[in-house]
Amino acid sequence: MESSVRELACEARLNLQRLPDYMDSITDRLQSFEADASHDGQRIDFRFAFGGASFDMERLVMRANAADRDGLARIKDLLATAVQVYARDENPEIVWTGDLSSETSLAQFREMTVTDVRDLTAHMRRIRFAGEDLSRFAKFGGMHIRMLFPTKDVPDPLWPVLGASGLPVWPADDRRPVARVYTIRSLDVTKGIIDVDFLVHPGESVGSTWVMQATPGMRLGIMGPVGRPVRQAGWYVMGADETGLPALARMLETLPAATKGVAFVEIADEGEKQAIDNATGIELHWLTRDGVPAGEDNRLANAVRSVTWPQGGSGFGWFAAEAAAAKVVREYWRGTLSLGRDETLAAAYWRRGAAGLMAG
Ligand SMILES: Cc1cc2nc3c(=O)[nH]c(=O)nc-3n(C[C@H](O)[C@H](O)[C@H](O)COP(=O)(O)OP(=O)(O)OC[C@H]3O[C@@H](n4cnc5c(N)ncnc54)[C@H](O)[C@@H]3O)c2cc1C
Missing domain, CATH: 3.40.50.80 (Nucleotide-binding domain of ferredoxin-NADP reductase (FNR) module)
Structure with a gap:
């Protein structure tokens, strides 16, 4: 018998009164993440390089499918974020059912350890981080990460987990790390390392302050990749x-x-x-x-x-x-x-x- 790899698929009901009103904005946003959109009656289908999605306006349901868990997690995150942003007046509650819906580990999160600190210039410091399985950070065209810093007030943060909505959930508000956005300057998936170049700037800060004290062995969290793919042009x-x-x-x-x-x-x-x-x-x-x-x-x-x-x-x-x-x-x-x-x-x-x- 021929074996075929089954796509992963899941769906979430959308109890929204005005779903069709939000669809132009949702479509616009998903297209900016390089989705192709097509209409089929009351349904809009989206095709990404790494999977597919649809919104069914009649049955009030959104669906996601992908060949692997990274792809499915990415599409759930993009869909849930779009709905939360554009339907926020209706305070949507999103609960995915189907493949991987009982998972609690957050696909986009990694704990990273500083392995090297080097000054490129007087104000630009390159830090090398090591972490496990960084392949997803080379996918989806996003160049940036949300870095989760321990601080003086929360020196031992609790890292986020995956919520039923497909978005991160923070286990305890008083143990929540502080987030700042940075760029992956370079990435070596085989060696499991990323380099980030930090500007050391004046003023009271989280990122810059942490970077000034960084030494090998220190840990922080990263989530990503974030950001839209940059359009190819000549x-x-x-x-x-x-x-x-x-x-x-x-x-x-x-x-x-x-x-x-x-x-x-x-x-x-x-x-x-x-x-x-x-x-x-x-x-x-x-x-x-x-x-x-x-x-x-x-x-x-x-x-x-x-x-x-x-x-x-x-x-x-x-x-x-x-x-x-x-x-x-x-x-x-x-x-x-x-x-x-x-x-x-x-x-x-x-x-x-x-x-x-x-x-x-
Ligand atoms: C997509 C994206 C990618 C980014 N990539 C990088 C990157 O690779 N490297 C990098 O260094 N930064 C990067 N940044 C910018 C960085 O996120 C901000 O500078 C951030 O404010 C730094 O956090 P902080 O905790 O040091 O300062 P904050 O706590 O956010 O700010 C404290 C004070 O410092 C001031 N401040 C913040 N940034 C600067 C600055 N550049 N110069 C002078 N004063 C400043 C603020 O206005 C504020 O008054 C990126 C931002 C985005 C959105």
């Missing part, structure tokens, strides 16, 4: 300050050699320049603040706005820096140049005076 305009530099450098090292474009990186001073093994034809320019505090200088946004885009729609704009600069660039690309959401990503990586942006 030409890019890129802009980043020190917080976006790890992602920009990773892209320059991994995009195809034929890729063209221009990239600007804002740093405090000449001493913050670092070697990047640029494998592409993208021209890299460093902009120094020379005494102007981070988040107060507008030359990065100005440089990115001065670039002429190629005719013909094969370009992509990528920007990651302080929130005010990201807003200026987003408004220019989307408003002034009328570029689409699928052609640009201008993200706030931190906000002056605000702690923990985007980590929730």
